[in-house]
Structures are given as C-alpha cells and as structure tokens.
Amino acid sequence: xxxxxxxxxxxxxxxxxxxxxxxxxxxxxxxxxxxxxxxxxxxxxxxxxxxxxxxxxxxxxxxxxxxxxxxxxxxxxxxxxxxxxxxxxxxxxxxxxxxxxxxxxxxxxxxxxxxxxxxxxxxxxxxxxxxxxxxxxxxxxxxxxxxxxxxxxxxxxxxxxxxxxxxxxxxxxxxxxxxxxxxxxxxxxxxxxxxxxxxxxxxxxxxxxxxxxxxxxxxxxx
Numbered sequence: 001x002x003x004x005x006x007x008x009x010x011x012x013x014x015x016x017x018x019x020x021x022x023x024x025x026x027x028x029x030x031x032x033x034x035x036x037x038x039x040x041x042x043x044x045x046x047x048x049x050x051x052x053x054x055x056x057x058x059x060x061x062x063x064x065x066x067x068x069x070x071x072x073x074x075x076x077x078x079x080x081x082x083x084x085x086x087x088x089x090x091x092x093x094x095x096x097x098x099x100x101x102x103x104x105x106x107x108x109x110x111x112x113x114x115x116x117x118x119x120x121x122x123x124x125x126x127x128x129x130x131x132x133x134x135x136x137x138x139x140x141x142x143x144x145x146x147x148x149x150x151x152x153x154x155x156x157x158x159x160x161x162x163x164x165x166x167x168x169x170x171x172x173x174x175x176x177x178x179x180x181x182x183x184x185x186x187x188x189x190x191x192x193x194x195x196x197x198x199x200x201x202x203x204x205x206x207x208x209x210x211x212x213x214x215x216x217x218x219x220x221x222x
Contacts, residue, residue, distance in 0.1 A: 036071070036186040037089035040099060040194030044107035048202050049209045054112040056122035056160070057101065060093040060153065062130035067091055071182065072134035073147065080134065086182045092133040096153060099193055103201045110205065122160050124208050129154040131170070135185045139174045148176045149188035151196050157207050159215075167207035171199050 132152035177188040
C-alpha cells in the first residue's frame with residue numbers, strides 16, 4: 001500500500017488554470033515560480049526478502065530535457081514543452097534516487113544502502129536511466145483533456161566485485177492527474193514515483209537475493 005504526503009510547495013504563486021496555458025518557456029522574472037517537491041511515502045511489502053548484503057546507487061542518467069528543474073509536458077507525441085511558472089525542487093534523477101534510497105532504508109530489509117562514493121562496502125551496485133518523466137496528453141485516457149504523469153526507469157543491478165550484470169528491467173507507471181492544473185499534475189507524479197520506487201525496491205531485493213543463493217558470499221566465482 002502506498003500513502004502520499006501532501007506535496008511541499010516551497011513558494012507561493014498563482015497556478016496557471018489552463019491545460020496548455022501552463023506550457024511554454026518559463027516567463028516573467030517578476031513572479032516567483034511555484035516549486036513542487038513530490039514526497040511519496042512507500043510502505044514495504046512484507047513479502048520482500050530480508051537480505052544481508054549492501055547496495056550502492058549511482059545518480060540516474062537522463063536526457064537533457066528531463067534532467068532539469070523545469071516540469072516537462074508533452075502535448076503531442078514527440079513534442080516537449082514546460083509548465084510556465086512551475087519548477088521541481090529537485091531534478092527528476094535526484095528525486096528518483098532519493099525516494100528509492102528512503103524506501104529501501106525504511107523497509108528494514110537491507111542492512112545498508114547509500115549513494116555511490118559514500119564509503120560503504122557495497123556488494124551490489126544499482127545503475128538507473130530515466131527514460132520518461134513528463135506530463136503527457138498521449139497516455140492514459142486521452143479523451144479527457146487531462147494529462148497523465150509518466151515515469152519510466154531502466155535499471156541494472158551489478159555484482160560490485162566483478163561488475164557482472166545480475167539483472168536488468170524497466171519500470172513504467174502512468175498516473176492520470178485529477179485535473180489539468182500544475183498542482184494536480186505534480187500530485188500524479190508523486191503517486192507514479194511511489195509506485196515506481198516500490199516496484200524497484202522489491203525487484204532489487206529479490207534479484208540480488210536470487211544471485212546470492214547461486215553465489216553465496218565467500219563462494220563467488222573468480
């Protein structure tokens with residue numbers, strides 16, 4: 001079960017009311033942008049295996065359009081714009097990494113998980129690529145005129161000592177917004193992020209544990 005905290009609004013501003021009226025280049029310097037920080041709380045699945053190994057994660061890579069504080073929106077297939085007067089508090093790769101780390105830490109299923117370079121002795125390393133992180137009018141129920149938040153992440157789990165790829169998969173979630181205003185779209189992103197993080201965390205624990213059963217610590221292949 002995934003529960004959601006209220007989105008943190010860092011700066012007060014008037015939300016743009018229209019569907020595409022909110023799209024375009026960030027505008028006037030006279031008005032401070034509204035900053036959104038999706039903050040899903042992800043409840044661990046009791047069925048996830050408890051592991052004894054440690055994990056490090058590198059910051060996900062992303063296309064330049066998605067590695068930005070601007071909130072991307074796709075009004076038509078192959079087209080990208082941004083919501084005017086609205087920003088993410090963190091760029092999407094940072095959001096994905098932070099929420100996944102917190103999900104694993106809070107699960108109690110793994111002794112240590114940290115960003116790469118933090119100094120922990122990691123047995124496995126997670127590499128991610130952000131394929132989609134945009135509001136789209138081409139996903140979900142396209143007849144409503146309301147966008148959907150699209151989050152798609154490709155992940156590879158590597159065995160750290162030899163850099164063997166233990167498993168790879170992609171995770172895609174499409175969450176329809178409750179309306180066309182930016183705050184409603186941001187809330188849809190929070191839900192999609194929570195679902196993606198939960199699925200990713202379960203996959204990481206299960207995939208790493210399956211590899212451990214085949215190659216127990218101290219008995220790994222040379």
